[in-house]
Amino acid sequence: MKTAKTDVVIVGAGAIGCAIAYFLSRQGVKVIIVEKDSLGDHASGHAPGILNPQVAIPEYVDIMLPLTTKSFQLHQELYPQLLAETGVDYYFRRSALLGLAFTQAEAQETKDEIGILQKQGFETSWLDGDAVRLIDSRISPEVIGAEYSQDAGELDSYRYVLALAQAAEKYGAEIRNGRFTGLKRKGAKLTGVQLSSGEIGCASAVLAMGPWTGQASSSLGLSIPIRPQKGQNLRVRAPGPPFATLLAWDASYNTTTRQDGLVYHGATHEDVGFDEEPSAEGRDELINSLVTMVPSLVAAEVVLQTACLRPLAADGLPILGEVPGWNGVYLATGHWTKGILLSPVTGYIISELILGKAAPLPIEPFSVARFNSARA
Ligand SMILES: Cc1cc2nc3c(=O)[nH]c(=O)nc-3n(C[C@H](O)[C@H](O)[C@H](O)COP(=O)(O)OP(=O)(O)OC[C@H]3O[C@@H](n4cnc5c(N)ncnc54)[C@H](O)[C@@H]3O)c2cc1C
Incomplete structure (x- = not known):
């Protein structure tokens, strides 16, 4: 592949990568999504797509609830919007939920x-x-x-990823097949993303590689315990x-x-x-x-x-935000059982950071620095 250039490279075409691509590209940012397999090929295309904003683990309530409730609200706004933009119906609906007890x-x-x-x-x-x-x-x-x-709510997760990707493409995003192998930098500043087949020059990169994101640890020189x-x-x-x-x-x-x-x-x-x-x-x-x-x-x-x-x-919480010591590299992963629910809020937060704005919700607890305190 010849060296190409864009504003932002997003690695991973799951719900998280596609949501970030959508939020960025509709604001005029030039995005290339790089995917080693196919769109929604892994968890994002197979999850049953249940949207439950409740946080029942007491110690996580304060930090997770702002994310889950905001994302649930964004899902309700996104559905008519994405349907109008793409014609792809992913059957979002509000649902009641019964949590059964036997003993x-x-x-x-x-x-x-x-x-x-x-x-x-x-x-x-x-x-x-x-x-x-x-x-x-x-x-x-x-x-x-x-x-x-x-x-609560639910949707068809594969069709949801498809709608995000098609809408992002409509706003100019490009999806390429390729395998991420590393990052290029000049000092602390990112200059490009290395693929097995070439390089893409860019000012920002988002690693949204789901459970494979830990493979970027050595490129970043820190631990991503996913x-x-x-x-x-x-x-x-x-x-x-x-x-x-x-x-x-x-x-x-x-x-x-x-x-x-x-x-x-x-x-x-x-x-x-x-x-x-x-x-x-x-x-x-x-x-x-x-x-x-x-x-x-x-x-x-x-x-x-x-x-x-x-x-x-390692602690069950998402990993979100700019990587300490790097200018222009962001992580968006670790959404565990709630990645479909949390994809809109992740797209919203990461796009605001890349546009140079403050995080719209508190994200300090989600920094990868929590696993790398000596380096941070
Ligand atoms: C059985 C099951 C049920 C679930 N149910 C729900 C649910 O009901 N509701 C809910 O909200 N969540 C649910 N989840 C969780 C949700 O599916 C995940 O949190 C979410 O899909 C993660 O999205 P992602 O984009 O981070 O990862 P993924 O969907 O895994 O996408 C990551 C992408 O990155 C690509 N990639 C990886 N490495 C590279 C590389 N080197 N180069 C290029 N591309 C690369 C992969 O090929 C992949 O396509 C469920 C998960 C499972 C497994």
Whole structure:
């Protein structure tokens, strides 16, 4: 490849890279997205796309809630906008959510979480088992109660990434197939991005390589402690009407009926490295959890099983912002279980930084400096 030039190179065409490209290019910034595989080929194209802005881990509430709530609001604004810009419908919708409890311990934990969430301003309440089955009689008779929340949403994540990428292209962004191998600098200032097939000169670069972002550690001369966490999903065909709400259980499993009439159910959480192969164990775990939640689905036919990788930082929080010691290099990764939800706010924050403005939300807790305090 001949040496090319642009304003910003974004590495990674997942939800995060494409959202940043969209926010930048619609403001007139010249962007090239570099992707080693295809658009949305990994987690961003396979995630069930559930948008749950609630933050139930008490120690993360203060730092994560501004991000999740802002992003949920941005999703609601983006949907009509992207639909008008591209014609790609990604079926965004607001959904209610039932977080099921089977045991007294789960019920107590759920009620404690409801207390935390109500303090955050979420409209959420406890329903007993009979009230839960009035909403959907197929829910297991073993369920003793559930959290009922109106503050959730969902979308088709592959079509969402497609809409972001097409809209960005409409504003002049370019998507290239290529593999990032390193960065070029003059002093602290970035001058270009090195690919296996050539170099692209640029003033700014964003590394949004999902679970692979750690591979840039040596180029940057600091530690980016991101690891892959495998998750598997099923799509099943089952008789009966669509579920009226999202169903959730055990902080792991989510079930919903989508516009194609299929029931989507996920996901496993597996620490097995860069393994994206669906497995028989994963399938069994998902069928068991699905049938535990909705026993009548024992007769459902499995139509599709997928596996992909969440980008998980050592402390479970995103890594966002300019890299200390580098002028013009930004990280946007580590969104773990909420990367589809958090992609608009990430696009908004990183684009503002690149345009030389202050971060619109507090991002100090997300700096990669937290893992590199001696160097920072
Ligand atoms: C099973 C499962 C269910 C999930 N469910 C939800 C959900 O319901 N709601 C939600 O909000 N989130 C969910 N998530 C999380 C969400 O999918 C991720 O957080 C999000 O997709 C991460 O997006 P990303 O763009 O950072 O990474 P990715 O989607 O992994 O994209 C990174 C891209 O970078 C490219 N890349 C990597 N290295 C290089 C290189 N050297 N050169 C060029 N390109 C490179 C990759 O090929 C890839 O396309 C789920 C995740 C999983 C696994």
